Each structure stands twice: as C-alpha cells, then as structure tokens.
Amino acid sequence: MSAEQMFYLIIGIISVQFVFEQWLDYLNKGRWQSPIPSELEGVYDDDKYKKQQAYQKANFGFGMLSEFFSFALMMAVLFGGGFAIVNGWVMQWSDSVIVQSILFFAVIGGISTVLNLPFSIYGTFVIEERFGFNKTTVKTFVLDAIKSMLLTALIGGPLLALIIWLYASAGSLFWFYAWLVSSAFMIFMTMFYTTLILPLFNKQTPLEAGELREAIESFSAKAGFKLDNVFVMDGSKRSTKANAFFSGLGSRKRIVLYDTLINDLSTEEIVAVLAHEVGHYKLKHTLWGTINGVLQTGVMLFLFGLVVNSPLLSQALGVNQPNFHIGLLVFGILYSPVSFLTGMFMSLFSRKNEYAADAYAASFGLGDALISGLKTISGNALSNLTPHPTYVFFHYSHPPLLQRIKAIKAK
Template sequence: MNAEQIFHTIIGILTAQFIFDQWLDYLNHKTVKSNIPSELKGVYDEEKYKKQQEYKKANYSFGVLSECVSFIAIVLVLFLGGFAFVNELSAAVSSNSIIQALIFFVIIGFASSIMSLPFSIYGTFVIEQRFGFNKTTPKIFALDLLKSMLLSVLIGGPLMALVIWIYGIAGEYFWLYAWLLISSFTVLMTMFYTSLILPLFNKQTPLEEGDLRSAIEAFSVKAGFKLDNVFVMDGSKRSTKANAFFSGLGSRKRIVLYDTLINDLNTDEIVAVLAHEIGHYKLKHTLWGTITGVLQMGFVLFIFGLVVNSPLLSNALGVEEPNFHIGILVFGMLYSPISFVTGIFMTILSRKNEYAADAYANSFGLGEALISGLKTISSNALSNLTPHRLYVFFHYSHPPLLQRIRAINQN
C-alpha cells in the first residue's frame, strides 16, 4: 500500500463512519411508538410526551447539522493539505520534535474548539434553554471552556512530551514504556479525578446530617460497604438533569450525588440509586473497567509501535519527513474501524454491568424504589423511552429504561 492508497483509505473510513452514524441517527429519529409499553405508563403525560418528542426532534436536527459540518471540515482539511500546512508552521517555530508536536496539537485543538464553539453555544443556550434544562450562565460557560483548554495544555502537554521523549530514546520498546506511563496516568486519574480535577468545575460538599444520610448509612452497614463519605455536587449550576456516580479505587473511592437528584427523588429512591452505585463497586466494575482500558491501550500502542516509523503514514498527509505527531494522527484515523469494533464490546459490557448493578440493588428489596427513581430521572430529562434497538446496540452504555425495568421485575 502506498501513501496515496492510505490517504484514500482514510477518506473511505471517515465517509463510511459518517454515513453509518447518520443512518443510525435517522433510524432512531423515526422510531416513534404511539403505544407506550405498560411498564412505562405514567412516565409522561400527554403534554410532556409531546414535549419529549419535540426535544428529540430538535436534537436530531441539530446533530445532523453539526455532524455534517464536522465531516465536511475534516475532509476539506485532508484534501487541501491542512495538516501538512500546520506541520510546516510547527517546524518553522522549532526544530525540536517535542516542541513541534506540542505546537501542532495546540493549533489543531484550538481550531477544533473554535469550529465547535458555535454548536456548543447553540446546544446549551438555545436547545437546552428552550426545554428548561439549562442553568449555565455565559460566565460559567466561558470559564468551563477556559479551564478545559488549560487542563489540556497543563496535563496533556507534559504527558505528550514524555511519550515523544520516550519514542526518541526507547527504540523498539517505545510502546512498552509509553504503555507503562499512560497506564500509570490512567490509574491516577481514576483514583484522584473527583478530588483533584472535578473541584475545578463543581463544588462538592459532604451530605449533611438528616434522614437521608441516616438511611444511606444504614444501607451501607447492611451492604458491608465502608462509607467514608457521600458528596453532593452542585450540578444544578449547569443543568436541571439529575445524576449520581461512583469513582475511584480502594481508599480513594467516592460516591457523588447531584443536588438535582436529591431534589427530584425521595429518600427510598435515592438509597436505591446509591445501592446501584455501590453495586458497581462491590462487583468490581470500576476496577475491571480500568484494567480493560489499560489492556486496550497496551494493544493500541503495540500496533502503533510497529508502524510509527513508516514514512507512508506521514506521506499520506503530504508530509515528506516522517514524524511522530503526523504518524499518530494518521494511525488514529486508520485504527478507528478497530476502535469502533472494540467500542461495541465495551458498550455491551457496560450495559451488562448496569443490569448487574440494578440486580444488586434489587437484592436488598430496593427494586421498586429504583424503578420509581429511574422513571423520575428519565421523565425530568425528557429521555427517549423507545429508542431503536440498533441505535441502542451501538451507542447506549446504559440499557433503555424499559429493559432495565423488565430485568428488575424478573429478579
């Protein structure tokens, strides 16, 4: 395979992915069932169901537009030699390969952010605002954007620099040392994200004393779960949508409840949702998710290590002298079909874990409360109750509400 064939392969992959995604989105958009299954009765009244359908339609139209713009932009950049041009700019600034790579990705990242910014603004301040979800102010939106960009530079930059430095000195064992570095970083982020990174965006406070905390502590004792603390996050500063999550490993584990969840659900429902999150920990889903991610990264880096020195990767984008940053960019595009397949297995595993966590909560007699809580969360978020099964298969990390209810009722 020559450089031209690699280039056309990249175009073919991007086109195939775009067409497939648009087809799935269309199937899901057209899936409207007038007869709601009996298990979902009462989630929406007639007026709210109509609002949900309007929300679904608005998001579909907006998604089509944004995805078309993104696809056209990347294809134009490829055909017009945009990446080669940015590479020349980077090389003109410095002859150091690490500095060149950092400048290259800063320019690409900044351009991508500028292009996506109007869509992000419209999605937040028009669509989410129209349907009553948005609580984000322009100030919070701007600060979030700035903080995200700074974190990318301050964390992603040094990490990328270390990987490139390893590439320059490690030879054929580059992939192994890079794997150890990235794996260590992944574990650290899993352990410390909620205590180091999340506070930059959201305030977390320990759940105050009261009936809810007493109920949670009583359940924790029953489940044999060492409860260091439960934190409440001010999710309401950005959205009315509710959520809860579990993160961390070992002594760094943490359960976080959105304040919107506490406002929307009663005590039994919140305990049931928390039992679901504890189920993830008890069943070692977080641990195995981290291990799986580390193993996947090792496989990717091993394959990349075999081809990184190939001049064909850089030549495919019009760059004569092979370099690391162009090589990893091309490799990422060529690897995307494999990533797509592995992603399917990961979403299947994720849905399986959600069923298992539901069953764990149900084993303590919390099934009805969990169903009630899930219905309220879905209703308040205007969730799609009847998504297309193929769209679910490829995109849903959580089972649809109907399938979760049926699984809980069968146990």
C-alpha cells in the first residue's frame, strides 16, 4: 500500500463513520413522535411531552451542526496537511521525542478546545438553560475548564511522557510495559477517582442521619452489604438532572447519590435506586468492567507496537520520518472501526449488567419503587421514551425505560 492509498483509507474511515452516525441519528429522529406505550403512561402530560419533543429537536439540530463542524474541520486539516505543519513546528522546538510528542498533542488539544468552546457554551447556556436544566454559573464553567486542562497537563502529561520513554527505550516490548503502566493507572483511577478527582469539581458529604439513612441501612443489612461510604453530591451545582453511581473496588467502594435525586424521589424510590447500585457491586460489574478495559487496552497497545515505526503511517500525513505522535494519531484513526465494534459489545455488556442490577433490586421487593423512580428520573430529564432499536443497539449503555420496566415486571 502506498502513502497516498493510506491517506485515502484514513479519509474513507472517517467519512464512513460520519455518514453512519448521521444515519443513526436520522433513524432515531423518526421515532420522536411515536405514541407513548401504555407502560409509560404518566411520565409526561401533554404539555411536558411537547416540551420533551422540543428538547429532542433542539439537541438534534445542535448535534448535527457540531458533528458536521468536527467532520469538516478534520477534512480541512487532513487535506491541508495540518498535522504535518504542527509536526514541523514541534520538531523545531526540541530534539527530544518526549517533548516533541507532548508539544504536538498539547497544540492539537489546545486548538480543538478553543474551536469547540462555542459549542460547549451554547449547549450549556442556551439549550440546557432554555429547558430549565442548567444551573452552571459562568464562574463554575470557567473553573471547570481550567481544572480540566490542569488535570490533563498534570496527569496526562507525565503518563504520556512515561509511555513515550518506554517506546524509546524498551524496543519490541514497548507495548507490554506500556500496558502495565496503563493498566495500573486504570485500576488506580477506578479505585480513587471519587476521592481524588471528583472532589475537585463537586462536593461530597456523607448521607446524614434520618429517615433515608435508616431505610438505606435497613436495606444494606438485608443485602449483606457493608455500608461505609454513601455520599450525597451537589449535582444541582450544574444541572437539575438526577443520577446515582457506584465506583471503586474492595474497601474503596463508594455509592454517590446526586442531591437532585434525593429531592426528586421518595425514600423508597431512593432505596430502590441504591439497591440497583449495590447490585452492580454484588454482581461484580465494576470489577469485570475494569478487567475488560485492561484486556482491550492490551490488545490495542500490542497492535500499536507492531506498526508505530511504520513509515507508511507518517507518510500518509505528509511526514517523511516516522515518529511516535504521528504514528499514534494515524493508528487511532485506523483502529477506530475496531474500537467501534468493541464499544458495541461493551454496550451490550453494559445493558446486560443494568438488567441484572434491576433484577437484584427487584429481588428485595423494590421492583415497583424502582419503576416509579426510573419514570420520574426519565420524565424530569425529558428523555426520549421511544428510541429507535438500531440507535439503542449502537449507542445506549442502559436499556430504554420501557424494556427495563418490562424486564422488572417479568421477575
């Protein structure tokens, strides 16, 4: 294969992915006005259903615009030799492969952040504000952006530098050592994200004593779940949408409830949602998710190690001498179809886990309360109750509400 053929293969992969995503969005759009199934009656009244339709329409149009902008920008950069230009700049700044690669990704990332900033602002302060979801202040938005950039520099920079050092010094075993480093980092973040990173953005406080705490402790005793870390997070700082999640492994496990969830649901509904999260722990979903992530990373790094020094990858983007950052960039694009397929299977795996966690909660007689809570959460978020099955298959990490309700009632 010539460098020109490789270039057009890259163009083809990006183009096919873009067209496919637009097709999925189009399919999903056609289901917006489908009649609401009888099992979901009461989620929306007529006025709220009209609001939900308007919200979906606004997000669809905005999503199309942002996706087309990203696609057009990528095409412009590829045909204009933009990556080769940035590569030429960083080569002039340093002879160190580590410095060159970090500067390359810093420039690309910085430009991408600036160009996408207007879309982020519009999505938060126009669309989410218009439909009553946004609680983010300008100060919080700016601080979030600054913190995210600093974290990327302080954590991502040294991690990337270590991997590049391994690439330069470990020879053919580079991929294996990089896998060990990446896996250690992945496990560390799984265990400590909610205690080290999340507090930089949100305040978490232990669930206070009272009716809810007593109800949760009663359930935990029945479930044989050691209740040490149940926290309330100030999700209302940014949005009115409610959520809850489980994170961590072993003694580092933690359940986090959004304060909006506590405000929106009854005590029994909250216990049902928490039982669902406990189900994820009891059924070892977090552990298996981490193992799957580690294995996928190993496969990806093995394949990357085989081709990183190929001149063909760099020459496809107009760079004569192969280097780490251009090789990684091209490999990421070429690997994206594989990522798409593995992501599809991970979504199937995730949806299966959600059904199992629902069944776990229902096994304690909390099925009706869970259904009621899920209906409230979906209604308050103006969720699409009738998504297209094909769109669900490729994009949903959770089953649609109707399928979850049917599965819970079947238990």
